[in-house]
Amino acid sequence: MARGSRGARRLLQLQLLLCLTLGGTAAPRADDVCATCHEHATCQQRDGRKICMCNYGFVGNGRTQCIDKNECQFGAAVVCGNHTSCHNTLGGFYCVCLEGYRATNNNKTFIPNDGTFCTDVDECEVSGLCRPGGRCVNTHGSFECYCMDGYLPRGGPEPFHPSRDATVCTEIDCGPPPEVPGGYIVGNYSSRLGSQVRYSCKEGFFRVPEDTVSSCTPLGTWAPPGLYCQEITCGRPPEVQNAILLGNHSSRLGSVAHYVCQEGFESPGGKITSVCTEKGTWRESTLTCREIMTAINNVSVFNNTCLRWQISSGGINSKIIFMINIKGQRSDPVESVHEETVNLTTDSRTPEVCLTLYQGTSYTVNISTAPPRRSVPTVLAFQTAVKQTIRNISVFNETCLRWRSMKTAGTEEMYLFHIWGQRWYQKGYTQEMIFNTTTSSQSPEMCLDLHPGTNYNVSLRSLSSELPVIISLTTQITEPPVPEVESFTVQRGRLPHLTLRKAKERGGPISSYQVLVLPLDLQSIFSCDYEGAASFFSNASDTAGYVAAELLAKDVTDDTMEISIGDRLYYGKYYNAPLKTGNDYHIVLRITSEWNKVRRFSCAVLAQVKGSSLTLEQMVGVGLGSIALVMALAFLSFLAV
Numbered sequence: 330m331a332r333g334s335r336g337a338r339r340l341l342q343l344q345l346l347l348c349l350t351l352g353g354t355a356a357p358r359a360d361d362v363c364a365t366c367h368e369h370a371t372c373q374q375r376d377g378r379k380i381c382m383c384n385y386g387f388v389g390n391g392r393t394q395c396i397d398k399n400e401c402q403f404g405a406a407v408v409c410g411n412h413t414s415c416h417n418t419l420g421g422f423y424c425v426c427l428e429g430y431r432a433t434n435n436n437k438t439f440i441p442n443d444g445t446f447c448t449d450v451d452e453c454e455v456s457g458l459c460r461p462g463g464r465c466v467n468t469h470g471s472f473e474c475y476c477m478d479g480y481l482p483r484g485g486p487e488p489f490h491p492s493r494d495a496t497v498c499t500e501i502d503c504g505p506p507p508e509v510p511g512g513y514i515v516g517n518y519s520s521r522l523g524s525q526v527r528y529s530c531k532e533g534f535f536r537v538p539e540d541t542v543s544s545c546t547p548l549g550t551w552a553p554p555g556l557y558c559q560e561i562t563c564g565r566p567p568e569v570q571n572a573i574l575l576g577n578h579s580s581r582l583g584s585v586a587h588y589v590c591q592e593g594f595e596s597p598g599g600k601i602t603s604v605c606t607e608k609g610t611w612r613e614s615t616l617t618c619r620e621i622m623t624a625i626n627n628v629s630v631f632n633n634t635c636l637r638w639q640i641s642s643g644g645i646n647s648k649i650i651f652m653i654n655i656k657g658q659r660s661d662p663v664e665s666v667h668e669e670t671v672n673l674t675t676d677s678r679t680p681e682v683c684l685t686l687y688q689g690t691s692y693t694v695n696i697s698t699a700p701p702r703r704s705v706p707t708v709l710a711f712q713t714a715v716k717q718t719i720r721n722i723s724v725f726n727e728t729c730l731r732w733r734s735m736k737t738a739g740t741e742e743m744y745l746f747h748i749w750g751q752r753w754y755q756k757g758y759t760q761e762m763i764f765n766t767t768t769s770s771q772s773p774e775m776c777l778d779l780h781p782g783t784n785y786n787v788s789l790r791s792l793s794s795e796l797p798v799i800i801s802l803t804t805q806i807t808e809p810p811v812p813e814v815e816s817f818t819v820q821r822g823r824l825p826h827l828t829l830r831k832a833k834e835r836g837g838p839i840s841s842y843q844v845l846v847l848p849l850d851l852q853s854i855f856s857c858d859y860e861g862a863a864s865f866f867s868n869a870s871d872t873a874g875y876v877a878a879e880l881l882a883k884d885v886t887d888d889t890m891e892i893s894i895g896d897r898l899y900y901g902k903y904y905n906a907p908l909k910t911g912n913d914y915h916i917v918l919r920i921t922s923e924w925n926k927v928r929r930f931s932c933a934v935l936a937q938v939k940g941s942s943l944t945l946e947q948m949v950g951v952g953l954g955s956i957a958l959v960m961a962l963a964f965l966s967f968l969a970v
């Protein structure tokens with residue numbers, strides 16, 4: 330009994346030791362699991378049995394171990410978001426925004442399970458944050474301070490932070506502007522930012538073309554002025570021809586150099602000077618030293634061939650040699666008077682000289698002094714009286730001349746003819762004839778061999794006369810040359826083609842070329858100068874015919890081309906109408922010359938068309954085939970050879 334009691338006590342002690350070892354509590358019952366859960370664990374029913382689970386924020390087996398889980402171990406940016414710091418707690422954590430940021434829920438701490446995040450704080454909303462003269466610039470999580478325009482940072486860096494930097498913004502003052510040697514400041518100025526100072530050069534200096542303005546810059550300094558003032562010095566005065574520079578002179582601004590003319594020269598306009606100008610150059614005088622010369626004035630003609638003039642010899646009394654150059658020209662260009670020079674030596678103040686001159690001649694006399702004396706040449710133009718023996722010249726029979734001779738009856742007289750003919754419409758054309766005839770008649774007549782359509786100048790002079798008589802006349806035009814064409818007959822269904830070429834202008838200027846379409850029965854009464862044929866669209870009778878084409882001579886070239894009768898085109902103002910079916914026609918080419926209100930014609934029959942008719946296919950072919958030809962024929966005309 331004693332041993333049994335002792336054994337029971339030892340078992341009880343062992344159990345008590347085990348309980349103390351396992352937790353100091355009494356051992357639970359084997360079926361009470363929830364009683365064994367950790368203090369930071371919760372008993373939960375899972376799949377029909379009870380288990381111990383660590384609470385949120387703890388990790389372990391739920392019975393013997395539940396230790397705190399550190400949510401911040403993955404970093405604040407992962408757990409809390411950008412611009413945050415993460416703080417772990419027993420069984421949990423919380424987030425705090427970094428300095429310069431605030432939580433969107435406006436609390437100091439937050440857990441980002443409701444979408445809360447940290448946003449930047451705009452510190453610049455607080456006025457005066459950057460001190461006077463400073464301006465605030467917000468940055469992520471902070472701000473920076475800069476000095477405003479017109480201010481410079483002093484005592485610290487820029488940008489600066491007012492809590493850690495001692496920078497102060499002071500107003501820009503550039504102080505006194507720089508000096509320019511030889512220059513000065515124009516007007517008042519300010520030393521603040523953007524102020525400008527304008528410079529100019531002092532008297533005696535000239536400005537080199539540069540910038541004359543200096544500005545106060547944002548650096549608090551004046552921009553260097555580009556003005557350069559150079560002292561004005563003109564150097565040696567210029568030379569004046571035939572003059573001597575007097576005395577000493579200065580080369581500074583405003584200095585005056587004086588000159589005096591050399592012997593034998595004078596300055597009629599006054600003293601000669603040159604001034605040193607502000608450009609650093611001498612202003613040359615407009616006056617010069619001119620040689621003292623003899624003046625020849627008031628030249629006049631007396632007794633038809635004598636000259637008289639007045640002189641002033643520049644204060645020198647001595648004999649003067651005059652050179653008198655004579656040039657004479659008659660109206661008749663065939664003969665001209667020779668040129669000669671006459672010398673006259675005299676000390677008279679009103680010299681006179683009589684010359685051997687031809688009658689009826691235009692003279693130019695040049696009077697000057699011979700060396701060593703000089704003078705301004707004086708020129709006189711005059712004409713001597715003429716002796717004329719030809720009177721009342723007239724034209725008859727277009728090419729014949731008749732005149733009245735003043736010679737004594739029965740006395741023979743030789744007459745000289747010089748004839749020039751020109752045509753304005755024919756370049757390079759000239760006709761010149763020179764001949765003479767002798768007659769004792771007091772009413773001579775002469776018929777000239779003149780060409781038609783020409784302007785003539787006829788010079789007629791008698792041998793005893795000094796001047797010719799000039800008469801102009803114009804000969805009438807003749808018919809233009811008849812076209813040398815080969816006539817042909819065109820049968821029904823064919824379209825007549827005309828080959829045209831420019832004609833020669835022999836008897837007068839050709840004005841136009843016409844193609845006439847005439848009824849065949851009009852041939853016997855048709856005259857080339859017949860003008861009854863008009864436009865196809867006129868009100869004239871069809872039996873009178875019509876003009877199918879007219880080409881002006883000025884538009885005609887030397888190349889040949891063809892015109893198809895009835896091609897439905899316009900040539901000039903005339904319509905080239907199709908020939909009527911079943912009618913017989915004559916196709917006539919007419920050339921017209923017109924000048925001085927006179928018209929002349931020549932004609933040639935080009936073709937005879939019998940029973941003319943064109944099928945629709947031919948008419949279409951003609952119209953299409955003529956399109957390219959119209960472009961050239963619209964301004965050209967041609968004549969058949």
